[in-house]
Amino acid sequence: MPDLQKLYDAVLSGDRNTAVAVTQEAIATGGDPLELISKYMVPAMDEVGRLFECEEYFVPELLLSARAMKGSLELLRPLLAARGAQPVGRVVIGTVKGDLHDIGKNLVASLLEGGGFEVIDFGADVAPEKFIAAVQEKGANIVALSALLTVTMPAMRTTIDALKQAGVRERIKVMVGGAPVTEQFAAEIGADGYSDNASAAVTLARRLTATAVRP
Amino acid sequence: MTGKERILARLRGEPTDCLPLMPITMMFAGDLAGVEYKSYATDHRVLAESQLKVAERFGFDYISAISDPAREASDLGAAVEWFDNQPPAIIESQALLHEKQKLNGLALPDPHSPGRMQDRVRAVESLAEKAGRDLIVEGWVEGPCAMAADLRGLNTLMFDFADDAQFVEDLFDYAVRMEIAFARAQVEAGATLIGIGDAAASLVGPRLYNRFVLPYEKRLIAGIRAMGVLVRLHICGNTRRIVKGMGETGAEIIDLDYLTPLSEARAAMPEPQVLLGNIDPVRVLRDGTPESIEAALSECYAQAGRAYITGAGCEIPRGTPLENVEAIARFARERQ
Numbered sequence: 406m407p408d409l410q411k412l413y414d415a416v417l418s419g420d421r422n423t424a425v426a427v428t429q430e431a432i433a434t435g436g437d438p439l440e441l442i443s444k445y446m447v448p449a450m451d452e453v454g455r456l457f458e459c460e461e462y463f464v465p466e467l468l469l470s471a472r473a474m475k476g477s478l479e480l481l482r483p484l485l486a487a488r489g490a491q492p493v494g495r496v497v498i499g500t501v502k503g504d505l506h507d508i509g510k511n512l513v514a515s516l517l518e519g520g521g522f523e524v525i526d527f528g529a530d531v532a533p534e535k536f537i538a539a540v541q542e543k544g545a546n547i548v549a550l551s552a553l554l555t556v557t558m559p560a561m562r563t564t565i566d567a568l569k570q571a572g573v574r575e576r577i578k579v580m581v582g583g584a585p586v587t588e589q590f591a592a593e594i595g596a597d598g599y600s601d602n603a604s605a606a607v608t609l610a611r612r613l614t615a616t617a618v619r620p
Numbered sequence: 621m622t623g624k625e626r627i628l629a630r631l632r633g634e635p636t637d638c639l640p641l642m643p644i645t646m647m648f649a650g651d652l653a654g655v656e657y658k659s660y661a662t663d664h665r666v667l668a669e670s671q672l673k674v675a676e677r678f679g680f681d682y683i684s685a686i687s688d689p690a691r692e693a694s695d696l697g698a699a700v701e702w703f704d705n706q707p708p709a710i711i712e713s714q715a716l717l718h719e720k721q722k723l724n725g726l727a728l729p730d731p732h733s734p735g736r737m738q739d740r741v742r743a744v745e746s747l748a749e750k751a752g753r754d755l756i757v758e759g760w761v762e763g764p765c766a767m768a769a770d771l772r773g774l775n776t777l778m779f780d781f782a783d784d785a786q787f788v789e790d791l792f793d794y795a796v797r798m799e800i801a802f803a804r805a806q807v808e809a810g811a812t813l814i815g816i817g818d819a820a821a822s823l824v825g826p827r828l829y830n831r832f833v834l835p836y837e838k839r840l841i842a843g844i845r846a847m848g849v850l851v852r853l854h855i856c857g858n859t860r861r862i863v864k865g866m867g868e869t870g871a872e873i874i875d876l877d878y879l880t881p882l883s884e885a886r887a888a889m890p891e892p893q894v895l896l897g898n899i900d901p902v903r904v905l906r907d908g909t910p911e912s913i914e915a916a917l918s919e920c921y922a923q924a925g926r927a928y929i930t931g932a933g934c935e936i937p938r939g940t941p942l943e944n945v946e947a948i949a950r951f952a953r954e955r956q
Contacts, residue, residue, distance in 0.1 A: 419782065460858075460860070460861055462825070463823060463824055463825030463828070463861075464778050464823040464825075465778040465779070465781050465782065465823075465825070465828060468775070468778045468779060469779065469782055503703060503706065505701060505709040505710070505711065505712065506709070507712070508774050508775055508823070511775060528713070529712070529713075530701075554706065555902060555906070555937045555938060555939070556647065556705075556706045556938055557706070584857075585901075585902045585937070587902070587903060587907075589907075
């Protein structure tokens with residue numbers, strides 16, 4: 406069994422090659438994939454989120470850590486699936502229709518994934534129908550919407566209304582964020598939660614999941 | 621004093637009759653003129669008319685050819701998504717420099733050839749012809765980090781800093797050479813100030829900013845100042861950890877977004893550095909009242925001291941009530 410502290414360090418420092426190598430060695434020597442995730446990767450990404458929030462880490466460092474984590478997760482996921490392990494929650498995330506600015510959404514998606522969530526990332530400029538389909542067909546229990554522009558913020562309301570129309574709003578929690586979005590706006594459009602930074606978005610998702618209906 | 625005299629006097633540290641007023645307007649100006657934003661961004665005559673209207677209506681001291689970040693990228697052939705009534709956006713999934721090798725041999729675009737850069741040059745020409753005597757006419761270019769992100773894709777560029785430093789340097793060098801030529805065309809068309817937008821620089825933190833971005837911002841700014849015009853540096857987002865570097869760029873006006881308190885900016889950039897800003901465009905300017913706007917601006921002015929120009933942290937948002945924009949104008953006009 407390799408020294409698993411190296412996995413923690415590799416994720417924290419954004420070293421994908423080392424993260425992948427340690428994971429491969431751990432798997433080969435019978436390491437428990439759930440333990441790798443819960444004891445090393447999730448704490449490492451929590452620390453990345455903390456460093457980001459206190460402005461020790463910035464976007465490049467966060468994305469490098471997320472890339473290291475993903476490299477490792479790709480190896481572990483098939484093993485988890487074979488065991489029937491369930492994620493903390495299933496989040497579908499995207500920027501709303503008309504908004505092509507996705508870096509903030511990518512930070513949130515990475516930290517959610519690092520926090521043990523299964524993340525279905527639809528990318529940018531996502532139509533409400535796609536979010537509805539993710540809830541209906543993939544069992545997402547959180548819908549996370551991002552907008553960078555004031556002119557695309559109304560599409561958050563449109564998306565939430567479409568979720569209601571489709572009859573799936575009660576099954577899920579909706580969280581919103583993005584530079585111009587405010588707590589007040591989130592309440593006005595009927596979102597369940599708002600966060601003004603990526604790290605707090607994970608805390609919010611955990612809180613919402615605790616009260617969400619399981620798929 | 622004319623608006624132009626007021627801004628120039630403030631930059632020289634001389635007395636002014638009141639505070640200079642330079643808020644950014646784009647969609648707000650288009651809406652006020654009753655035009656769709658697509659036509660604002662594609663037709664220099666529409667942009668110029670809208671800018672003249674908004675400046676006249678509120679007594680702004682300048683007019684600007686800023687519209688969207690996609691002009692240079694469009695002319696280079698990048699994929700851009702167009703909307704009827706909001707700014708065009710570069711499609712990152714089809715980034716022009718998705719393959720890094722494409723930078724080798726990528727020709728610089730000619731701002732005088734038909735295209736979106738030429739349309740901006742014509743907008744400057746039109747603004748200068750109609751109001752250049754009394755108002756500062758601002759041309760606009762992308763900063764090195766923003767331009768690199770426009771061509772490479774913002775997400776990918778964030779990895780490049782760690783994966784391929786030489787490529788980042790080459791890309792920034794290309795961006796600076798392109799923007800100096802673009803700025804020159806706008807100066808020749810009558811711009812008296814060049815604004816530089818370098819939003820992506822607020823994402824990278826002080827280590828990468830000082831190592832990669834600052835040297836190229838300095839080079840761009842020195843190149844533009846050598847043309848005998850003024851420079852305004854605007855970096856959207858949280859710049860608290862890079863303000864010291866911003867103060868070393870040589871830009872006459874440092875235009876700050878609302879996330880950076882002017883007290884911190886002033887501590888990092890002592891007078892006579894002129895600071896511009898920086899009330900929250902959404903929560904204070906659009907959603908506030910004339911009273912709350914005045915209070916927020918008073919705080920900005922108190923923190924910045926006399927080397928100050930009135931403005932919001934970023935573009936005045938679409939849908940801002942007219943009386944709120946009047947409040948920002950009244951604040952400037954009633955103070956020296």
